[in-house]
Amino acid sequence: MxxxxxxxxxxxxxxxxxxxxxxxxxxxxxxxxxxxxxxxxxxxxxxxxxxxxxxxxxxxxxxxxxxxxxxxxxxxxxxxxxxxxxxxxxxxxxxxxxxxxxxxxxxxxxxxxxxxxxxxxxxxxTATDCAGVPSMDLLARDQGLIIGDIGLIKHINAAILDGEQIPVYDPDGFLDLSGFSEYFYGVETVTGLDSCSCGIVVDWRRHDLSKKVLSLYPRCLSLGVGCRRGVPADEILELVRSVVAENKISFESIFCMGSIDAKSDESGMLEAAEILGLDLKFFSAVELNEIEVINPSGMVMKHMGVGGVCEAAAMKLADVKEIFVPKTKSTRVTVAIAKVASR
CATH class of the missing domain: 3.40.50.11220 (Rossmann fold)
Known part of the structure; x- marks a missing residue:
């Protein structure tokens, strides 16, 4: 249809x-x-x-x-x-x-x-529409943010309806609240939310938050992956999860996964992207060579004709010229992460 x-x-x-x-x-x-x-x-x-x-x-x-x-x-x-x-x-x-x-x-x-x-x-x-006040789920949706615990939305909206101002921790400015200053105010640290009845964190980082704080995840990180021929999905996933955990990254903030088109038939690569729930985009060697990587590989250049795959693919996806999490490698897999420019 x-x-x-x-x-x-x-x-x-x-x-x-x-x-x-x-x-x-x-x-x-x-x-x-x-x-x-x-x-x-x-x-x-x-x-x-x-x-x-x-x-x-x-x-x-x-x-x-x-x-x-x-x-x-x-x-x-x-x-x-x-x-x-x-x-x-x-x-x-x-x-x-x-x-x-x-x-x-x-x-x-x-x-x-x-x-x-x-x-x-x-x-x-819906109560917020009837009252003429902003709805947190609608604000998040319209600005492309992923809602962590959907059950917390009703508490945020209820607080807004009760006339409370909601504290928001948003270090990179992904949530545009201009025009809503009577309903929200910014705080400088996550700990500033501890004493509040409820609050909002907008961040790609993983935080230990109280149950009354709503997490909103900006889709701002891209994942670049390289691998040798025949590598299974489990081996790719192991390194990806390790890199994400070490950098305290929320998986919800990763919007796409990329690699070189020579890997477009790699079953392990395709399966890993499916398990992670990510769209997988492939780039040609010409496209990847347009990107200057900080960790070039002579071996990759010899076999693929590019200075690097994972860093270049990640930066290409994020449309940036600097890598956020540089190449990390295991025996047969490489992973890097780029971050789109903040507002």
Whole structure:
């Protein structure tokens, strides 16, 4: 399916709303077979089609009663960090109700978009939106930060709603809070959060924090890896994990892994990236030779035609000219880490 939004309709009037919406917001319209036209995807059981499609789409719109939508999606809900957006629209097209995953999933935005497109009233019930104050999960998402413990979000948002100012430790300035000074204030050290009712740390480093402090991880580190032919994934992972641990790095802050294209068929390299959950990008020798590395290798130059693989690949990914964690090597693997420029 090319679209990320699925719309479901059970009645003839609902089908008309679904088709109109599908055209306006680039969605797939699933319509009960007796009311389906050539532009719809027909189904015979809403329960079965939702079960089949729930994880396939990023957003779901039910042109049904809210109760029907709730019963259909209930078995598949996991958490606010994973659930897709769910919006309910009545068959008259008068209301667009944000039902599930209002912030991280984007249901609030989708409800407003639908309302704007068909002249409906958006119904948003998340507390921060109703109160007109910032939501921490939305701020983190919009600025590309990874949320550590999603369960702490409700405590941060509750404190904001109660009128508290939240202390934030953000040494590299990855969280832009300009315009929100009445809700947040900066602290110089992590220990400055110890006496506070709650707090936020925005950092690529691993910290020992109290349970009341929320960690947000900037995606700012790139991983460069080199290896000899036939090295298994376990050997690559062992060195990567060792380097990450020694430098007190949070894995959540690593956004990509890179190497030379001569290794693009290395099963160990491919498997290691998959286990780490990282996209793997390969560069040609010409591209890597554009980067000046601090630890060149004559052996690598002889066999690969480049001065170095791991440092150059890491810097290429981060688009920087200095390495952050220089090459570390085991018997058959090399690893380096680069860091994107701070704000």
């Amino acid at each position: 090319g679209n990320r939004i699925a719309i479901y309709a059970l009645t003839e009037r609902g089908a008309k709303v679904a088709r109109k919406l599908a055209a306006l917001i680039s969605a797939d319209s699933y319509v009960l077979d007796r009311y389906a036209t050539k532009n719809d995807i027909p189904f015979t059981s809403l329960k079965d089609i939702v079960a089949d499609k729930f994880t396939e789409y990023g957003s779901h719109v039910f042109v049904t009663a809210s109760g029907i939508a709730v019963r259909m999606i209930a078995p598949f809900l996991k958490s606010k960090a994973e659930d897709p957006a769910v919006v309910v629209v009545d068959q008259e097209g008068e209301f667009a109700v944000s039902l599930v995953s209002g912030h991280l999933g984007g249901a609030n935005e989708l409800a407003r978009l639908i309302a704007d497109k068909i002249g409906a009233t958006p119904v948003i019930t």
